[in-house]
Amino acid sequence: MARVPAHSKTGSIVSETPGYRPLYRQVYDIVVRRVAQGDWRPGEALPSEQSLARELGVSQGTMRKVLDALTAEKVLDRRQGKGTFIAQNTQERTQFRFFRLARPGGRRLTPALGTESARVRAARAIERERLELSRDARIVEILRMRLIEGTPAIREQILLPASVFPGIEKQTPLPNSLYTLYQSAFGVTIVATHEELTAALADAEDHEQLGVAAGSPILVIDRLAVGLTNRKVEWRMTRVSSSNLVYAVTLT
């Protein structure tokens, strides 16, 4: 990689506006692009720090800074003595990372699957807006119910751009951990979710499917999930029969 400060008194040839762009930032972008376009499969090992550094023409220290950053973002997984791997959204890992429901006091839970349905249809205006889809986009709508220790407790409506997950509606029954499927079958790695929580009252469908009285308190989670290239790839509405379940999160 050329040692060009990108910004100097002697008007430089390369680089445009951004003023100054550290080398590790440029290397970071290169590696992210490669990961996003699937140069390596989930779980697969990248070349060693040394060889990547040589290949990209930077020092090992700079390469390390990049790989460490991607490890912090949970895109990569480094293991001393073994190598650097594409992080896998395994069931257990995704569970702990994005599934925040627990018993009061903190004990983690693993929900089981109840009924589910999936179909493809035209996207509504609000759905196109939230998922940033074009006018004639189609979406996959998944409705499912999940059990906590045998009891219906969670209702989910999941909306996906059909173009990103072609044919996913035929893959029923869907696995408990969708994010694992997104990554392994569609190359989509979820790196972050934006959630908005509110309290609501149980409606007729909650009553019917969750077995709670209409008017019971329900925790509603509105989640937008974004992939590696910052694309919005899932909109999920979750309704939780709140008695004896909490949404647990740590802020730092």
Added chain:
Amino acid sequence: MARVPAHSKTGSIVSETPGYRPLYRQVYDIVVRRVAQGDWRPGEALPSEQSLARELGVSQGTMRKVLDALTAEKVLDRRQGKGTFIAQNTQERTQFRFFRLARPGGRRLTPALGTESARVRAARAIERERLELSRDARIVEILRMRLIEGTPAIREQILLPASVFPGIEKQTPLPNSLYTLYQSAFGVTIVATHEELTAALADAEDHEQLGVAAGSPILVIDRLAVGLTNRKVEWRMTRVSSSNLVYAVTLT
């Protein structure tokens, strides 16, 4: 700092069980201890990276690793060309960091203060347990109400170990951002909070103080805040009249 690998085939003299403890980890602990015991005041500059490294007998690179880590944890604040400072829990900063209520869609809110009261009393068993207090501990109980755009919307019950915040109950009216006060007046820096959210129905007091009908949905936030030395320093129960307010959080 002695270059002792702490763990080697030739039974070492220093260090006990932990097996292996990197140098930067030891330096980190030293700096945290100094910050926690108030060697520098909030907003004050630390010595430069170079001089700290010299003082502790490590290289600049190792010192940097420590200071960068503490910056990531928001304990320090580094500014190129100026120096390294003790991060201040200013109103704006704490607001965005630990106050997660917003309008649906994400617009941030700044609540105004309503009524409040504060008193000291003996800690109940459950309070002693959650705050890890001794048998005869006393706590400060603060009850307050907060307004969103002029409308009562939030009720808070705040419980503090009286020994950590001596005399805080006399400082009424308390500022909107308590964490700023904790840091400036009591040397307590909140570094993380553990929250559990549930949905509930408005009770008689919610009806009375928030002006909502009994049976309306209420978002309940149970928060435990921890300080620099991992001590639990605040237990807060927040009840939010949920209509038109959401709890917004990003998971990574």
Added chain:
DNA sequence: AAGTGGTCTAGACCACGTC
């Protein structure tokens, strides 16, 4: 011009996992 943090390099050695 001087001082601070930010980037980058080259090289040494350590700890861990595998063969």
Added chain:
DNA sequence: ACGTGGTCTAGACCACTTC
């Protein structure tokens, strides 16, 4: 024994702030 990531060092130069 070997290869990988993890730690640590010493030194150079860059960018930002202040004087």
